[in-house]
Amino acid sequence: MNYPLFFTYNGSIIGQGYVAEVSARGRLLASIEKDATWLYGVNPGAIAVEGENLEAAHVQFRETLKETFVDFAAEASSFEAFKERIEGFVNAVNADTEMEWQEAVAVVRAAKLAMMQLEKLDADSTHVCVTVVKKDLEELTPKDNFAATTDDALKQAA
Amino acid sequence: MSSSGVVEIGTIIEMLDECARGYTLRTTDHHHCIRFNGREFPTLPLGAHGKGRRSGRSEIKLGQVRQMIRQLGINMDCAKQHIPRLDY
Numbered sequence: 387m388n389y390p391l392f393f394t395y396n397g398s399i400i401g402q403g404y405v406a407e408v409s410a411r412g413r414l415l416a417s418i419e420k421d422a423t424w425l426y427g428v429n430p431g432a433i434a435v436e437g438e439n440l441e442a443a444h445v446q447f448r449e450t451l452k453e454t455f456v457d458f459a460a461e462a463s464s465f466e467a468f469k470e471r472i473e474g475f476v477n478a479v480n481a482d483t484e485m486e487w488q489e490a491v492a493v494v495r496a497a498k499l500a501m502m503q504l505e506k507l508d509a510d511s512t513h514v515c516v517t518v519v520k521k522d523l524e525e526l527t528p529k530d531n532f533a534a535t536t537d538d539a540l541k542q543a544a
Numbered sequence: 545m546s547s548s549g550v551v552e553i554g555t556i557i558e559m560l561d562e563c564a565r566g567y568t569l570r571t572t573d574h575h576h577c578i579r580f581n582g583r584e585f586p587t588l589p590l591g592a593h594g595k596g597r598r599s600g601r602s603e604i605k606l607g608q609v610r611q612m613i614r615q616l617g618i619n620m621d622c623a624k625q626h627i628p629r630l631d632y
Contacts, residue, residue: 419546424607432585434611436548453574454587460573478583482614 388490389416389501390543391425392512393444395451398521398530401459401468405526408455410476410516413543414447415487416440416501428487429514431480440502444540469518476516491543501542509543547607549629553591556609559626564618578612585612606630 391414399406413428423443427433435450437443455472462468491509493499500506521530553576560567560578567580577586588609591602610630613623624630 417547419548421546422548424547426607426611432583432612432615433587434605434608436605436607450587457572457574457577457586475584475586478615480611480615483611 387418388486388493389418389499390487390490390494390509391416391501391504392507392541392543393447394538394541395448396538397452397455398526399452399455399459399468401462401465404465404468405521405523405530406459406465406468407519407521408472408516409519410472411512412476412514412516413484413487414540415483415490416443426483426486427480428484429479430476431478431483432475440540448538465520472518473516477514487543494542494544504540504542506544507541512543547605547610549606550603551606551609551627551629553602553604555627556588556604559623560618562626563622564616567616578616580616580618583616585615588612 393412393414395408395410397408399408412430415426415428417424417426422436422438423440424434424436425443425447433447433450435443435446437446454475458471459468462471557569560569564580567578569576569578571590572586575586575590576588577584578588589604591604606629609627613620620630
């Protein structure tokens with residue numbers, strides 16, 4: 387069974403001489419298999435993770451996303467190059483997975499299916515977005531040490 | 545067979561050599577990053593046995609290999625000749 391989801395990510399990444407605040411909303415396809423739950427990226431399309439359940443897969447997804455952003459920061463020669471790399475990554479659509487995501491939206495709408503107790507967002511009017519902002523030292527707070535926030539819960543597309 | 549089956553990195557490289565001519569692969573601190581066809585897949589895991597690229601023994605899950613093939617626009621029929629379990 388496939389479920390169409392939205393994710394949000396908010397976190398700080400330390401690069402070469404800068405701190406960046408990354409905020410993103412994208413689309414994931416959750417695939418419930420007998421022995422695991424997979425999350426396949428629609429955008430970003432270049433990611434796939436698994437966990438023993440949805441919560442574990444989501445934790446793995448966030449960890450993989452953060453590691454990828456840290457890799458980008460290590461390779462970028464400037465903040466601008468880092469920003470461009472993240473924007474390109476998040477906006478890159480996996481066309482095959484997007485087709486399955488749209489099919490899953492049609493199924494959950496027709497059957498009025500709900501995945502767990504996830505909040506629902508309209509699949510047609512909710513848009514993918516990504517912002518990367520350079521933070522001044524004066525803006526940093528101890529909260530920047532922790533990426534996960536309650537705002538970053540998965541939501542079901544419907 | 546499920547998406548959680550594993551493929552050795554050596555087999556993936558053989559597939560890329562045949563099905564994604566001109567690709568590049570480099571290893572970052574956390575992942576393998578493959579570029580092909582003007583697209584990139586920077587999240588291929590280093591695998592259960594660490595980097596392992598030289599030995600070809602590092603193992604990567606089928607679900608991740610299939611997502612990479614789709615994202616990079618690699619011919620799936622060609623890929624299946626090297627990794628038949630992609631038909632899971």
